[in-house]
Amino acid sequence: MGWSYRKSKKFGPFRLNLSRRGVGHSWGNRLFRVTRSADGRRTLSINLPGGLHWRKTIGSSR
Known part of the structure:
Protein backbone atom coordinates (compact mmCIF):
# COMPACT_ATOMS: atom_id res chain seq x y z
CA MET A 1 0.00 0.00 0.00
CA VAL A 34 -20.62 18.79 -8.79
CA THR A 35 -16.95 17.78 -8.66
CA ARG A 36 -13.99 18.30 -10.99
CA SER A 37 -11.15 15.99 -9.96
CA ALA A 38 -7.43 16.59 -10.40
CA ASP A 39 -7.29 14.29 -13.43
CA GLY A 40 -10.17 16.09 -15.19
CA ARG A 41 -13.15 13.86 -14.39
CA ARG A 42 -16.45 15.63 -13.70
CA THR A 43 -18.92 13.94 -11.38
CA LEU A 44 -22.47 14.80 -10.36
CA SER A 45 -23.54 13.43 -6.95
CA ILE A 46 -26.96 13.39 -5.31
CA ASN A 47 -27.23 12.13 -1.70
CA LEU A 48 -30.63 11.58 -0.12
CA PRO A 49 -31.43 11.00 3.56
CA GLY A 50 -31.46 7.36 4.61
CA GLY A 51 -28.25 6.42 2.78
CA LEU A 52 -29.55 6.64 -0.80
CA HIS A 53 -27.09 8.14 -3.25
CA TRP A 54 -26.62 8.49 -7.00
CA ARG A 55 -23.41 9.39 -8.81
CA LYS A 56 -22.75 9.93 -12.52
CA THR A 57 -19.54 10.80 -14.35
CA ILE A 58 -20.37 13.69 -16.70
CA GLY A 59 -17.02 13.96 -18.46
CA SER A 60 -13.95 11.80 -18.60
CA SER A 61 -10.30 12.75 -18.34
CA ARG A 62 -8.40 13.58 -21.50
Missing part, protein backbone atom coordinates in the same frame (compact mmCIF):
# COMPACT_ATOMS: atom_id res chain seq x y z
CA GLY A 2 1.48 3.34 -1.08
CA TRP A 3 1.38 6.72 0.54
CA SER A 4 -1.28 9.24 -0.37
CA TYR A 5 -2.00 12.86 0.43
CA ARG A 6 -5.27 14.75 0.49
CA LYS A 7 -6.16 18.14 1.88
CA SER A 8 -9.47 19.96 1.49
CA LYS A 9 -10.34 23.61 2.15
CA LYS A 10 -13.93 24.89 2.22
CA PHE A 11 -15.09 28.35 1.12
CA GLY A 12 -18.86 28.27 1.64
CA PRO A 13 -20.39 25.89 -0.95
CA PHE A 14 -17.06 25.74 -2.84
CA ARG A 15 -14.37 23.21 -1.88
CA LEU A 16 -10.76 23.12 -3.07
CA ASN A 17 -9.15 19.66 -2.95
CA LEU A 18 -5.38 19.17 -2.98
CA SER A 19 -3.96 15.72 -3.56
CA ARG A 20 -0.83 14.04 -4.80
CA ARG A 21 -2.32 13.99 -8.33
CA GLY A 22 -3.07 17.72 -8.39
CA VAL A 23 -5.82 20.22 -7.61
CA GLY A 24 -9.55 19.59 -7.94
CA HIS A 25 -12.62 21.51 -6.91
CA SER A 26 -16.28 20.94 -6.15
CA TRP A 27 -19.39 23.01 -5.64
CA GLY A 28 -22.60 22.18 -3.79
CA ASN A 29 -23.91 20.99 -0.47
CA ARG A 30 -24.63 17.65 1.22
CA LEU A 31 -27.55 16.82 -1.08
CA PHE A 32 -26.18 17.94 -4.46
CA ARG A 33 -22.53 18.31 -5.52
Whole structure:
Protein backbone atom coordinates (compact mmCIF):
# COMPACT_ATOMS: atom_id res chain seq x y z
CA MET A 1 0.00 0.00 0.00
CA GLY A 2 1.48 3.34 -1.08
CA TRP A 3 1.38 6.72 0.54
CA SER A 4 -1.28 9.24 -0.37
CA TYR A 5 -2.00 12.86 0.43
CA ARG A 6 -5.27 14.75 0.49
CA LYS A 7 -6.16 18.14 1.88
CA SER A 8 -9.47 19.96 1.49
CA LYS A 9 -10.34 23.61 2.15
CA LYS A 10 -13.93 24.89 2.22
CA PHE A 11 -15.09 28.35 1.12
CA GLY A 12 -18.86 28.27 1.64
CA PRO A 13 -20.39 25.89 -0.95
CA PHE A 14 -17.06 25.74 -2.84
CA ARG A 15 -14.37 23.21 -1.88
CA LEU A 16 -10.76 23.12 -3.07
CA ASN A 17 -9.15 19.66 -2.95
CA LEU A 18 -5.38 19.17 -2.98
CA SER A 19 -3.96 15.72 -3.56
CA ARG A 20 -0.83 14.04 -4.80
CA ARG A 21 -2.32 13.99 -8.33
CA GLY A 22 -3.07 17.72 -8.39
CA VAL A 23 -5.82 20.22 -7.61
CA GLY A 24 -9.55 19.59 -7.94
CA HIS A 25 -12.62 21.51 -6.91
CA SER A 26 -16.28 20.94 -6.15
CA TRP A 27 -19.39 23.01 -5.64
CA GLY A 28 -22.60 22.18 -3.79
CA ASN A 29 -23.91 20.99 -0.47
CA ARG A 30 -24.63 17.65 1.22
CA LEU A 31 -27.55 16.82 -1.08
CA PHE A 32 -26.18 17.94 -4.46
CA ARG A 33 -22.53 18.31 -5.52
CA VAL A 34 -20.62 18.79 -8.79
CA THR A 35 -16.95 17.78 -8.66
CA ARG A 36 -13.99 18.30 -10.99
CA SER A 37 -11.15 15.99 -9.96
CA ALA A 38 -7.43 16.59 -10.40
CA ASP A 39 -7.29 14.29 -13.43
CA GLY A 40 -10.17 16.09 -15.19
CA ARG A 41 -13.15 13.86 -14.39
CA ARG A 42 -16.45 15.63 -13.70
CA THR A 43 -18.92 13.94 -11.38
CA LEU A 44 -22.47 14.80 -10.36
CA SER A 45 -23.54 13.43 -6.95
CA ILE A 46 -26.96 13.39 -5.31
CA ASN A 47 -27.23 12.13 -1.70
CA LEU A 48 -30.63 11.58 -0.12
CA PRO A 49 -31.43 11.00 3.56
CA GLY A 50 -31.46 7.36 4.61
CA GLY A 51 -28.25 6.42 2.78
CA LEU A 52 -29.55 6.64 -0.80
CA HIS A 53 -27.09 8.14 -3.25
CA TRP A 54 -26.62 8.49 -7.00
CA ARG A 55 -23.41 9.39 -8.81
CA LYS A 56 -22.75 9.93 -12.52
CA THR A 57 -19.54 10.80 -14.35
CA ILE A 58 -20.37 13.69 -16.70
CA GLY A 59 -17.02 13.96 -18.46
CA SER A 60 -13.95 11.80 -18.60
CA SER A 61 -10.30 12.75 -18.34
CA ARG A 62 -8.40 13.58 -21.50
